[in-house]
Amino acid sequence: MRYTLRFKTVVLLALFSLILSGTALTVSSSIISNIINDEYCRSADELASSVAAVLDGDQVMRLREKTMAVYDTADNKVLSDDWGSPEFNAYVALFSELEKDADFIELRSLLKKIQDENTVKCIYLCYMNHTDQVCMYICDADPEEPCPPGCLDHVEEFNYDSYANGGGDYPAYITNTEEYGWLVTSLMPVYDSKGNIAAHAGVDVSMDMIRKQQRNYVMLTGLVLIVLSFIVSLIGIYLVDSALVRPLRTLADAALNYCRENGSDLKHGFELIKISNRDEIGDLADSMKQMERDINDYYTNLFAAQQEIIATREQARRMNEMANKDALTNVRNKRAYDIEAEHLEETVRDGDKDFAIAIVDMNYLKRINDRYGHEMGDMAIQKLCSIVCRIFRHSPVFRYGGDEFVIILKNHDLKCIDTLIREFKDELKQLAEDKELKPWEQISAAIGCAHYDEKTDKNVGDVFKRADMAMYEDKQSMKSAR
Numbered sequence: 001m002r003y004t005l006r007f008k009t010v011v012l013l014a015l016f017s018l019i020l021s022g023t024a025l026t027v028s029s030s031i032i033s034n035i036i037n038d039e040y041c042r043s044a045d046e047l048a049s050s051v052a053a054v055l056d057g058d059q060v061m062r063l064r065e066k067t068m069a070v071y072d073t074a075d076n077k078v079l080s081d082d083w084g085s086p087e088f089n090a091y092v093a094l095f096s097e098l099e100k101d102a103d104f105i106e107l108r109s110l111l112k113k114i115q116d117e118n119t120v121k122c123i124y125l126c127y128m129n130h131t132d133q134v135c136m137y138i139c140d141a142d143p144e145e146p147c148p149p150g151c152l153d154h155v156e157e158f159n160y161d162s163y164a165n166g167g168g169d170y171p172a173y174i175t176n177t178e179e180y181g182w183l184v185t186s187l188m189p190v191y192d193s194k195g196n197i198a199a200h201a202g203v204d205v206s207m208d209m210i211r212k213q214q215r216n217y218v219m220l221t222g223l224v225l226i227v228l229s230f231i232v233s234l235i236g237i238y239l240v241d242s243a244l245v246r247p248l249r250t251l252a253d254a255a256l257n258y259c260r261e262n263g264s265d266l267k268h269g270f271e272l273i274k275i276s277n278r279d280e281i282g283d284l285a286d287s288m289k290q291m292e293r294d295i296n297d298y299y300t301n302l303f304a305a306q307q308e309i310i311a312t313r314e315q316a317r318r319m320n321e322m323a324n325k326d327a328l329t330n331v332r333n334k335r336a337y338d339i340e341a342e343h344l345e346e347t348v349r350d351g352d353k354d355f356a357i358a359i360v361d362m363n364y365l366k367r368i369n370d371r372y373g374h375e376m377g378d379m380a381i382q383k384l385c386s387i388v389c390r391i392f393r394h395s396p397v398f399r400y401g402g403d404e405f406v407i408i409l410k411n412h413d414l415k416c417i418d419t420l421i422r423e424f425k426d427e428l429k430q431l432a433e434d435k436e437l438k439p440w441e442q443i444s445a446a447i448g449c450a451h452y453d454e455k456t457d458k459n460v461g462d463v464f465k466r467a468d469m470a471m472y473e474d475k476q477s478m479k480s481a482r
Contacts, residue, residue: 017229018229029214041173043205044172052188052190057198060199063098079134079152080151111139111140120204122146125138137153173186185203185204250275273288329399331389354410354414355451357460357467358409359405359471360405361403371439379441380443395409
């Protein structure tokens with residue numbers, strides 16, 4: 001049977017259109033799916049890391065230890081596979097008192113606040129008990145169906161192999177189950193003040209909506225491509241001569257190979273096409289070339305804008321760092337202290353009042369400046385700063401004035417404050433007794449410390465004033481002892 005050229009053109013053009021459309025649909029769907037997966041995983045990891053950083057690791061450790069204490073007394077430990085069974089209900093009832101615990105209430109309130117401010121399915125705390133190969137929930141902020149404290153899951157459900165090979169965090173991974181749908185799960189470790197992993201901050205982000213939108217996009221794109229293919233096939237009836245078919249094939253090949261070019265983001269596939277037709281095909285070729293030039297211009301401008309944004313951010317970061325750092329000692333300055341004091345006021349209002357302020361003031365700086373010069377006075381200030389930073393290594397140090405330093409004490413340094421002050425004074429005493437040192441190296445300083453007392457202190461400034469008075473008393477006692 002002999003087929004006409006028109007029929008062959010229609011069949012070939014229809015097949016080409018379908019293949020091109022199917023390829024574009026498959027590739028675009030795959031690319032979009034990968035972009036969505038990467039973005040959701042990155043966002044889940046960032047949010048889980050932020051949650052882990054915000055939480056008080058020592059508080060989480062206390063709640064974990066309380067939960068483990070109940071867990072160790074349970075005779076029958078029932079996994080969440082038996083959710084709703086009498087055995088499961090009896091097991092989780094053992095942990096009911098923990099929901100009245102102050103640490104549990106405070107942590108759940110914080111997790112709910114973070115969850116409400118982010119588009120996530122749920123945020124929770126869990127402890128990976130690798131001895132028993134189970135994951136135990138400590139605190140869950142899910143408003144619809146929270147896992148009660150003590151609830152157990154198989155540890156393999158949390159990407160355990162990645163954890164075993166990678167360290168303390170569980171990289172984000174995607175699951176699709178009948179019960180929960182599409183979920184991105186990320187778990188990041190919460191460390192206590194001793195550097196131990198107290199628990200893992202978990203984030204579940206639902207992908208059901210974006211998957212639905214993706215399916216709708218694929219269906220709509222497929223429908224559009226089918227319609228376009230049908231239209232192109234009808235047009236192909238009239239494009240039967242070689243002068244018309246060849247340009248179309250040339251354009252089709254260029255479109256098919258457009259995204260396969262190696263190298264930079266700039267493409268030149270259409271620019272290299274030589275079509276001399278003075279009709280719609282010629283116009284189409286010119287339009288493709290213009291579109292390619294517009295895309296190249298867009299990428300060029302986008303890259304330039306991106307580089308400008310990066311440079312601006314870096315400049316802002318350097319300026320902010322310079323504004324908050326003391327040029328002589330490289331510790332934070334008074335402006336940085338004022339900012340930190342404001343943050344400290346917020347933590348006091350939130351109930352975290354366990355802190356102290358220590359003030360160190362150098363003695364005889366004027367005498368050193370007058371006798372040996374300001375350069376030696378600067379060396380004395382730098383040496384005093386290095387001693388303060390080394391002894392109070394777990395606390396932020398600020399150069400508040402010319403020869404005055406302020407230290408905000410929490411956690412480790414707060415617990416050991418008496419020992420640290422004694423160590424500070426002993427070291428200065430050794431310097432004073434070392435006759436081989438230069439006069440500006442035999443530095444002397446007074447120190448005063450005040451712990452926040454909610455009975456007497458209304459704000460951080462009151463604590464600062466009491467620390468300053470204590471420092472002044474120490475300075476007076478040093479003068480009297482001479």
